Amino acid sequence: MKTIVTHLNPDLDALCSVWLLKRFLPGWTDAEVKFIPAGIVKIDSLKTEEGDEVLVVDTGFGELDHHQSDERTCGAKLVWKHIQKCTMPARPAGGYNVQCTKTETRAIERLLDVVLRIDYDAQDITMPGAADDFNIFLFNERQILRGYRTIYRGQSEKHLELGFTILDSVFEVLKAKIEAEDIIKKGLMFETKWGKGIGAETNNEMYMHLAQQLGFKVVVSKDPKRGHIRIHGLPRVGIDFTKAKQELEQRDPDATWYLHQSLSLLLNGSTANPDMKPTTLTLNEVVDVLRRK
Numbered sequence: 001m002k003t004i005v006t007h008l009n010p011d012l013d014a015l016c017s018v019w020l021l022k023r024f025l026p027g028w029t030d031a032e033v034k035f036i037p038a039g040i041v042k043i044d045s046l047k048t049e050e051g052d053e054v055l056v057v058d059t060g061f062g063e064l065d066h067h068q069s070d071e072r073t074c075g076a077k078l079v080w081k082h083i084q085k086c087t088m089p090a091r092p093a094g095g096y097n098v099q100c101t102k103t104e105t106r107a108i109e110r111l112l113d114v115v116l117r118i119d120y121d122a123q124d125i126t127m128p129g130a131a132d133d134f135n136i137f138l139f140n141e142r143q144i145l146r147g148y149r150t151i152y153r154g155q156s157e158k159h160l161e162l163g164f165t166i167l168d169s170v171f172e173v174l175k176a177k178i179e180a181e182d183i184i185k186k187g188l189m190f191e192t193k194w195g196k197g198i199g200a201e202t203n204n205e206m207y208m209h210l211a212q213q214l215g216f217k218v219v220v221s222k223d224p225k226r227g228h229i230r231i232h233g234l235p236r237v238g239i240d241f242t243k244a245k246q247e248l249e250q251r252d253p254d255a256t257w258y259l260h261q262s263l264s265l266l267l268n269g270s271t272a273n274p275d276m277k278p279t280t281l282t283l284n285e286v287v288d289v290l291r292r293k
Contacts, residue, residue, distance in 0.1 A: 001033035001052050007038040007059040007155050009149055011141040013119040013237070016076040016112070017057035017064065017165030022164075024100065024108075027081050028055075034051035035156040055082075060230040065129040066120075074119040076112050107174035111167070139166050173206070184214065190287050192218050193261040194239050199287045210230050218290055220283065228269020228288055248286065255279035 004021050007012040009012035021028050034046070041060040042221035046052075057064045058075030064082060066073050100108065117123040118140050127141070137141050145159070152158040184207065188199040200207060201224045207229060211219040212234050219232045231240030240263040248266075249257055259266045269276050279286070 001049065002028055003046065003052065004028070004031050004033045005041070005046055005054060005056045005060070005225075006033070008035045008157055009154070010035070010058070010156060011119070012060040012139065012145065012162065012163075013074045013076050013115055014204045015160060016115050016167060017079045018160060019164055019167045020076060020079045020083060021055060021057070026086060031055075032161060033157075072116070072120055072176055074112075074116050076115050076119075080108065082111055084178060103175050103178050104171075106178050110174055111170060111180075114184040139170075145174055153225070177210060178205055180204050180210045184206050184211055187211075188283065189198030189285060190291055192239065192290055194218060194233065197287070197290060199283050201283055220286060220290065222283045223269060223278070226269065227280070228276065229267075229279050229281070229283075230269065231266040231286070235262065235264060235265075237264075239273070241266040241293075244289050247289050248281070251285070251289070252279045252281050253282075 003116050004018050006018055010018070018033055022031060022033075023029075036059070038059045039061075041056060043054050043060075043062065046054045046056070055064060056062050057063055057079055060259070061068045064075060064078050066075055066078060069190075124135065124138055124140060129135070139145060141149075145163075148159060148162055154199060169204075176277070183200050183202050183204055184198060186200070190197045190199065194217070197218035197220065198211050198216045199220035199222070201222045203221075203225065208219045208221055208230065212232065217234045217237060217239065221230045222228070231241060231244070233241060241259055242263060245257050245259045245266055248255075248268075254277060255268055257279075258270070258273075259265070260267070267276070268279050
């Protein structure tokens with residue numbers, strides 16, 4: 001029997017440690033999780049039968065705990081090192097408990113960097129604007145997790161359930177973000193009267209948001225399979241795609257073009273309206289219009 005042990009009312013570091021073991025350590029997907037009071041613990045005392053395997057994380061002062069050390073690390077970082085020492089088999093269908101791809105590994109390492117910055121450095125307390133209500137939406141023991149603990153007081157199993165949902169979601173977003181970064185590096189750069197623009201053939205949803213966060217004023221994506229075009233202008237900087245829409249309609253009158261009321265969002269396809277007819281124009285042809293309009 002395999003058992004993962006961590007402390008009661010787990011914080012982000014403990015939740016992440018357990019998540020890593022159950023998602024990525026071969027053979028531990030179905031391991032039982034137990035919660036104990038924080039402090040020193042002897043692993044043998046947690047075994048009920050001969051052959052039992054027990055991993056104690058973020059507590060117990062053992063190999064996978066960091067509280068007895070001054071090293072800048074956290075339980076989750078130690079757990080990831082432990083997993084990397086293990087032999088990782090080939091990927092089975094539909095499972096996380098496998099050899100990670102390069103993108104997955106990069107996503108995990110970046111996720112762990114955030115956990116470290118929160119757990120060890122307390123950057124969610126010391127960063128500029130930390131007291132802004134905006135940061136209440138952060139997931140850690142001082143923000144969302146605190147509220148969840150209040151609602152489900154003493155129910156560590158429910159804390160773990162929420163933690164896994166959040167961490168699974170963050171992992172997916174980070175993978176998409178890493179892919180988006182690579183897309184942007186290879187993107188079609190161009191200039192508009194509002195500032196720099198970028199275009200790419202991709203259906204990566206993070207690409208457009210990340211490009212805007214990086215300062216691109218106009219971002220264009222063309223779905224490589226369906227052909228739909230999406231044109232996003234950076235909000236609240238006076239972008240107006242009215243003339244661009246008019247020329248695109250002239251060039252391809254059979255396509256469906258929707259200009260948002262903000263005038264900075266021009267769509268030829270949307271998940272909210274799958275009936276929109278894609279344009280036959282190429283990415284370069286659309287970018288040519290945006291350069292001039």
